[in-house]
Amino acid sequence: MADREEEKFVTRLDWNLLRTFVVIVEEGSFTRAAHRLLRGQPSVSLALQRLELELNCQLIERGKGSFRLTAAGSNLYDECMDIFRSVSGLKEITTAASKEISGEISIHLASHVITPLLDDLLTETRTLYPNVTFNIKTATSATVTSAVMDRHASFGICLVNRKLPDLTYDLLYREFFSFYCGPPHPLFGRKNLTMEDLRGYDIVSFDTDDLNDALRPVALLRKQWDMAQRIVGRSSQLEEVRRMIQCGLGIGSLPIHVLERDVRDGLLWRLPPYSDPPEVDIFLVRNPKKKLNRAEQFFVARLLEQIKTMPLHLRTYPFPAIPLSQG
Missing domain, CATH: 1.10.10.10 (Winged helix-like DNA-binding domain superfamily/Winged helix DNA-binding domain)
Incomplete structure (x- = not known):
């Protein structure tokens, strides 16, 4: 009462x-x-x-x-x-509550997008805005671009073969590729190899390793050295390409900075080219017509800030010096 x-x-x-x-x-x-x-x-x-x-x-x-x-x-x-x-x-x-960012950040990536720019930003976002969640999907670069074009993806990070006029492209970072083989392969552990030594061995490749696709620089290298041997394994996923190479199915090209630990651990052996390897650019791809939530706006803004303020050479992952055991 x-x-x-x-x-x-x-x-x-x-x-x-x-x-x-x-x-x-x-x-x-x-x-x-x-x-x-x-x-x-x-x-x-x-x-x-x-x-x-x-x-x-x-x-x-x-x-x-x-x-x-x-x-x-x-x-x-x-x-x-x-x-x-x-x-x-x-x-x-x-006012503080209105500044608190929440929501889901949906990121579409090519499978071999590996960069501290992305990893550090994931950590930063989680620290600043613990209510933000993430949904990361991997696919071929062409699929990522299509998803951005159709506005099914808020933005994408991928390789680019041909730029579409309705999308915006910002060079996020640059990486280099080289050939590798696994322990069962006859070339594993051999020193002082040349590109000619790679001829005749079966190939494992990405689906995009083609003159008309995103890994055109790698395909051009194979064409230059007349490496037209049989392709025994393909995948759109870096993990599966690496698996087939490690299992000895054939030699294959992978991003150098991604494979440093595998080489140190004896899981892979670096093959030529030891100098002037093909370079591949990775882009942040956006559709101006796509409306982003506040969490995604923050994430994209931070990526663009890094692109603007960090010189390209600091966003380029140079191939490591080759140890004597592999040179």
């Missing part, structure tokens, strides 16, 4: 009366309070009377030449100041 009475009181109370009461106390005068509130003195006096009637107690003792808070008035003033401090913080609270 008491709770119902309190609810009725809160609903009935005119909160402007509390504000008027606080100003009267702060000014110590009905006349000065009226001036501050831009109201007439009778209106201010009436507001205090209405508040005292609602609370059923006297708040200010007033008379000729006297103005003094009662005990009830003093307690009410303290409570009002707490209320107003809370109210004054509402804007800051709601």
